[in-house]
Amino acid sequence: MKTRLAAFLSIWAAAVLAQPAIAPPSVGMVRDSAGSVHVVNGIAGNFVIADTGISNAVSAAFSGYAGLIKTDTELLVLDASYQVAARYDAPSGEALFAFNASGAPALAYYSGTLFRFSGGNLEPVNWSGDAVAIATAGRRSASVLVRRDDQLWNVRLSLPSGDLENEALLAGVSGPAALLPGGTVVYRSEEHTSELQSPC
Numbered sequence: 001m002k003t004r005l006a007a008f009l010s011i012w013a014a015a016v017l018a019q020p021a022i023a024p025p026s027v028g029m030v031r032d033s034a035g036s037v038h039v040v041n042g043i044a045g046n047f048v049i050a051d052t053g054i055s056n057a058v059s060a061a062f063s064g065y066a067g068l069i070k071t072d073t074e075l076l077v078l079d080a081s082y083q084v085a086a087r088y089d090a091p092s093g094e095a096l097f098a099f100n101a102s103g104a105p106a107l108a109y110y111s112g113t114l115f116r117f118s119g120g121n122l123e124p125v126n127w128s129g130d131a132v133a134i135a136t137a138g139r140r141s142a143s144v145l146v147r148r149d150d151q152l153w154n155v156r157l158s159l160p161s162g163d164l165e166n167e168a169l170l171a172g173v174s175g176p177a178a179l180l181p182g183g184t185v186v187y188r189s190e191e192h193t194s195e196l197q198s199p200c
Helices: 002-018
Strands: 026-031 037-043 046-051 057-062 067-071 074-078 084-089 096-099 105-110 113-118 121-128 131-138 141-148 151-158 164-169 177-179 185-187 195-197
Touching (some): 026 057, 067 105, 074 105, 096 131, 105 131, 105 141, 141 177
Antiparallel strands (some): 026 037, 037 046, 096 105, 105 113, 113 121, 131 141, 141 151, 151 164, 177 185, 185 195
C-alpha cells in the first residue's frame, strides 16, 4: 500500500512540475506621458502594469510580435517577450514606425530620413522629406504621407532604391491622417468626418 501511495505521489509530483508556468495574458506595451514604457498584462477590465526599466522613450510602437522604441540617443528593437533584441545609435527627436504584415519591424523615420530593416540591419532609404506617417505597401515598397507646404501627398517609394513609384495629392486634407498597412490612408477632411482612400 505504501509503495502504491509513494508511486502515485511521485507520478503526481512529476506531472505538476511538468506543467508550464502560468502567466497572465499579455495585452502589449504603453508609453506614458513621462516617457516610461510599461508592459500591460491582463484581460478586459483587469489590467496590471509592469515597469520595463525604459524611462526615456520619445516614441514607441508595438505590433504584438515586436516593438520599436526611440530614445534621445538610440533606437531599440524589442522581441515578443519585450526584451531588447537590437540597438542602433540615433539622434534626438521623435520617430515614426511601421511593421510588416507579420508584425516584424519594417520601417523607421526620424531626423528627415527613412530607414528600413533588412536582414537584421537598419539601412537608410535613398529618400528624404517631411513624413507625417509611414507604412509598408508591399515587400519592397513603402507608403509615406508627405507634407509639402500646406498639402499632404501619399507617396509610394521603392525601398531598395528610394525611387518614387507613384504619388497622389490628398486634396482637401491637411491632417490629421494615418497610414494603414498596405498604404491605405485614413484621414479627416473638411467635408467628411472620416474617409478611406485606396493606396496610391
